[in-house]
Amino acid sequence: MSAKPTANPLESLVDIISTQTALLQSLYAKNSAEVPTLDAPLQFNALEFDPELTAVRTLIVAAATHLIATVQSPLQFTANSLGGLYDNVALGLVVDINVPEILKEAGDEGLHVDELASATGVSSSYLARVFRYLITRHIFREVSPDVFAHNRLSSLLTKTKTLKEIKEEPNARFDDAPIAASVYMGSTQILNSSTAMISFIKNPQQASAPFNIAYKTSKTMFEWMEEPGNELLARVFTAAMKMNANEPTETYTRGIEGDALKPNDVIVDVGGGPGSVTSAIQKAYPKLRYVVQDLDPQIAAAKRFWEENDPEAIxxxxxxxxxxxxxxxxxxxxxxxxxxxxxxxxxxxxxxxKILTNLRSAAGAHSKLILFEMVTEHIIKDSATTPYPLQPNFANGFMTILDLAMLSFYNGKERTREEYGKLGRECGWELKEVKSGPGKLSALIFTPV
Ligand SMILES: C[S@@+](CC[C@H](N)C(=O)[O-])C[C@H]1O[C@@H](n2cnc3c(N)ncnc32)[C@H](O)[C@@H]1O
Structure with missing residues (x-):
């Protein structure tokens, strides 16, 4: 699969980019389509999720990222990295003040920044600077001086509600918009908690997590979101969790193996949020019974979710x-x-x-425990499994972002397979199998020891 490590890394990277780009184009052509341009808003279709195309894209992006890290001046590379926090700020602002919805209504021609200012109530000079920051990073486009429009990347930020609906119920504006909700969280709880991370890492005894230092609370983030005044953030959190519904259903069905279960066997979705994962599993295995468990506010949201999606099941x-x-x-x-x-x-x-021990105490001899999680790995280059000179995780930064976000919120962590195995064993569960899914999550299947 891969070239010898003695090969010239630059040539190998360029070779990966050119062969995979040709493959990308041919895969689109096979589907009578063209590779989408950056300028046109995103049109969701099956090709966006096609596993073969996803694998090709992953290789191109990993090689292009590697090429930049190799050829860019280290000084410039570091200077660019320093600004990363402004991604959160700039994206958070535009979703907060509903720029994506305003530009969606404006269409292809876009809108002058003065009109955007009067529609959002934010000064045009601040807006123009935020746009310039984002456009430099390929998000939105400037059609003519100070006239801004959507492109492929910015259109993904658009919420599902219309501007009229948003005006009528602002606190509901992120409902059913997991991507915009995640972006908003990135500019609120994630950004704020991160400011306390260095202090926490240097002295973890001072609080439960960086979140607690930043928000001056001893409550967990889940308890804190129940406090009066945090209703929007709680709702945003619930909406962001629906991102997990974007995971291919196969990840869940292959883990649960419902065909091997008896009718009316019970599946318990512990900390299930609105139950969107249960909803996907229940469609595949309608003869089983399901219990979605969570704290009070999430169950209230779950009631709304099921009322809208499948009242009959309830x-x-x-x-x-x-x-x-x-x-x-x-x-x-x-x-x-x-x-x-x-x-x-x-x-x-x-x-x-504590959580897994409680489940072990309730489990029967034939109960299974399944964790759907991302599984981290060491980043040691191995040209037997990954084309030289790419990193084994294909420089996919999302898992490491999530890992540090978990640290900043709850002192949680993404774990390796070995760490999950050890955690299970300590609670009476034996890790039997890890099924990596077609998406980002794996199913870690445990049985009672
Ligand atoms: C990251 S979310 C995952 C939600 C859901 N499993 C999904 O995939 O969409 C974590 C969930 O754990 C729930 N949770 C937190 N503390 C809990 C507790 N003490 N008991 C039950 N659920 C809890 C949260 O309310 C939240 O819904």
Whole structure:
């Protein structure tokens, strides 16, 4: 698969880019389509998620990133990295003041910054500077001097609600818009908590997590979001979690293996949020029964979610929504499967042990525990598995962003396979199998020891 490590790294990188770009074009051509341009707004279609195309894109991006890191002046590279926090600030501002929705209504011709200023209530001179920052990073485009319009990347920030709906209920503006919600979180809780990270890492005894230092609270972020005044952030968090619904359903169905279960076997979605993952699994395995558990506010959101998406499942009792704190005794005993989707990464080893031990106490001899999580790996170059000279994780930064975000919120962490195995063993669960999915999550399948 890969060239010898003695090969010239620059030539290898250029070779990966040119062969994979040709492949990308031919895959689009095979589907009677062209590679989308950066200038046109994003049109969601099946090709955006095609696994073969995704693999090709991953290689191109990994090689291009590697090429930049190799040829760019280290001084310039470092200077650019220093500005990373302004990505969060600039993107957070535009989603907060509904720029993507305003530009969507303006269409291809875009809108002059003065009109944007009067529509948003934000000074045109600040807006123009934020646009220039983003456009330099290929987000939005300047059609003519001070006239801004959407492009492929900026259009992804658009919420699902219209401007009229947003005006009527501003606190609901991020509902059903997981990407805009995640961006907004990036400019609020994530950015704020990160300011306390260095202090926390140097002295972790001072608080539970950087979040607690930054927000001057001893509550967990989940408890803090229940306080009056934090309603918008709580709602944004719930909306952002729907990103997990973008994970290919196959990740979940291959983990649960519902065909091997008996009708009416019970699947418990622990810390399930609105239950969007359960919804995907339930569509694949409609003969099983499901319980979605979470804290009070999330179950309230879950009720809205199921009312809108599948009221019948609640009415017939096939899906039950249950308020349950996973630090307390698990009320459903002997379920076929207890699963936690991107929950354990929120917690330190100590807290994770409490959660998993509670599940072990409720489990029967045939119960399974499944964690849907990203699994981290060491970044040692290995040309047997990765084309030379690429990194084994293909320089995919998202996992490392999430890892540090978990640290800043809850002193949580993304873990390696070995770390998950050890954590399970300490709570009476044996890690039997890790099924890596077609998306970013893997299914870690445990059975009782
Ligand atoms: C990262 S979200 C994942 C939500 C869901 N599993 C998904 O994939 O969309 C973590 C969830 O854990 C829930 N949670 C936090 N503390 C909890 C607790 N003590 N008991 C039960 N759920 C809790 C949060 O409310 C949140 O819904």
């Amino acid at each position: 009415r017939t009792g096939q899906v039950q929504l249950q308020v349950h704190d996973f630090f307390k005794t698990q009320p459903i005993e002997g379920a076929a499967v207890y699963f936690l989707c991107v929950v354990i990464h929120d917690w330190s080893d100590e807290d994770s042990r």
